Amino acid sequence: MAIRLYELKGAGECRFSPYCWRTRLALAHKGLEAELIPVRFTDKDIIAFSGQSRVPVLVDGETTVSDSWTIACYLEDTYADRPSLFGGDGGRSVSRILNAWMDKTQNPLIVRMIVLDIHNGIEEVDHDYFRTSREQRFGVALEDVQADRAERVENFRAGLEFLRDILAEQPFLSGATPAYADYIVFSAFQWARCMSRFELLMADDPLHQWRDRMLDLFDGLAAKAAIAAG
Amino acid sequence: MAIRLYELKGAGECRFSPYCWRTRLALAHKGLEAELIPVRFTDKDIIAFSGQSRVPVLVDGETTVSDSWTIACYLEDTYADRPSLFGGDGGRSVSRILNAWMDKTQNPLIVRMIVLDIHNGIEEVDHDYFRTSREQRFGVALEDVQADRAERVENFRAGLEFLRDILAEQPFLSGATPAYADYIVFSAFQWARCMSRFELLMADDPLHQWRDRMLDLFDGLAAKAAIAAG
Incomplete structure (x- = not known):
């Protein structure tokens, strides 16, 4: 199952959250594709399943992770054989x-x-x-x-x-x-x-x-x- | 030959430079003893051999290293089998x-x-x-x-x-x-x-x-x- 990333949406195709960008770049660093799901400020019901109300939210198979730092650590640990985000x-x-x-x-x-x-x-x-x-x-x-x-x-x-x-x-x-x-x-x-x-x-x-x-x-x-x- | 550390001296036994303290703690972290040589602000002739005029200066055998960051890297590389300062x-x-x-x-x-x-x-x-x-x-x-x-x-x-x-x-x-x-x-x-x-x-x-x-x-x-x- 593909990774899904819920990220903050501006007008049109604009995705601007600095925290979501950290995750986008972390995914790219790991060579991982993700389905990107836009979330408006007033659309937070979409991510209620994550148990909190802030993006980014990453869903990888059965696993849901929120908070850009926690996501980075999750990606580093789960995809340890891919290029490292932290270098140790x-x-x-x-x-x-x-x-x-x-x-x-x-x-x-x-x-x-x-x-x-x-x-x-x-x-x-x-x-x-x-x-x-x-x-x-x-x-x-x-x-x-x-x-x-x-x-x-x-x-x-x-x-x-x-x-x-x-x-x-x-x-x-x-x-x-x-x-x-x-x-x-x-x-x-x-x-x-x-x-x-x-x-x-x-x-x-x-x-x-x-x-x-x-x-x-x-x-x-x-x-x-x-x-x-x- | 013991390691020597040239460090800034205040009144009495006081050694106060933040940069010298970085080196003191890095040495302790590595479990290394050093002979401590006090240097006054107006005493910089003592470290002229290092090719520059600032403390800390570390001398380890034939090697002279100045600048606290460069010293930390030197200690990490030279004493790689001892506890790591950087963790990778x-x-x-x-x-x-x-x-x-x-x-x-x-x-x-x-x-x-x-x-x-x-x-x-x-x-x-x-x-x-x-x-x-x-x-x-x-x-x-x-x-x-x-x-x-x-x-x-x-x-x-x-x-x-x-x-x-x-x-x-x-x-x-x-x-x-x-x-x-x-x-x-x-x-x-x-x-x-x-x-x-x-x-x-x-x-x-x-x-x-x-x-x-x-x-x-x-x-x-x-x-x-x-x-x-x-």
Whole structure:
């Protein structure tokens, strides 16, 4: 039975969730095909069978796994004979730290720069849910959340200087070839790219060039993704 | 021939450099003894043989290695049959990212909270050099750099929330047992602890409890370290 992946859906064919992108890239890294099942924000009944309400949800035969990190570990363990996502137990441990860093410190910075664009890139049926839940979280209108992004992005870029140090010596964050650490970070840029025209990275930034290399992986998997950015 | 480690010296027996502590802990992890050779800021002639001017410098037989990251890799490769610092190639790759994150984003936050205390904890012969070079870097008097640390520390603590997520599930950042990822982060706290009474972590912080576990490792290697904090 084919693997099924439930992933967040924007307008048209757009699939933008950074957490779902981590799983998409992990599947590609393992050389695994999956049937992709779109889920709207207000469509969560579809994944109720998983016992929780967030995508990605992966179904592999009898097994259902949610949470992108848990899915990555599941794929690594279940398909151990395929290319490794972590490069060993130590890689898994420290990738988990990077994963938590991204979730807690960087994705929150990014969402503040693109949240109105995300709103505009999802289906109309999701608009009310998205605006209400996010305005409650931020305490101001979506328009106001991203209003000062031109200044915010400077700090965001400066905070990534340590990644440029790594890329000064090797093409991928993980070394000569990409691994899950790259997917963790890249998926946030893919999220922004799918939903916003706001440039998180300057064209001459080594991180921009790394992002281009990531877009090209797996026969342009991320590069070919549908863009909702209006 | 015994391994020799050249490390930065403060007043009395105090050895406080976070980079030297990474190496001290890496040596202990590998079960290696080393002769410790103190180096003052103004004493750098002692390590001129290494072809550069920064500690730590490790000398192992005919081999001289400088830079804490390069030393960790050297120890991992040379003493491969001893407990691993990285847990495989993936662990090494991602630990390097964490290492760069610490150096570029966290140690600069910490130094701004303890730089005057560091000045007061080094030997008098180093005072002029230290004050002049650091005041040039910060553009203000050392007294002013750390003046607003009571506010700064709140942001610093908040920025480490993702590490608490990791420690909610396991005793060490690396998992059930400590590894180099732990030493990277801990060494910064050890730096502050040796030189300052300013509390970077609240007593009820899970990171504080992790720090206590780190202090106890290797028969209390870090706990027994001399404190210059006045």
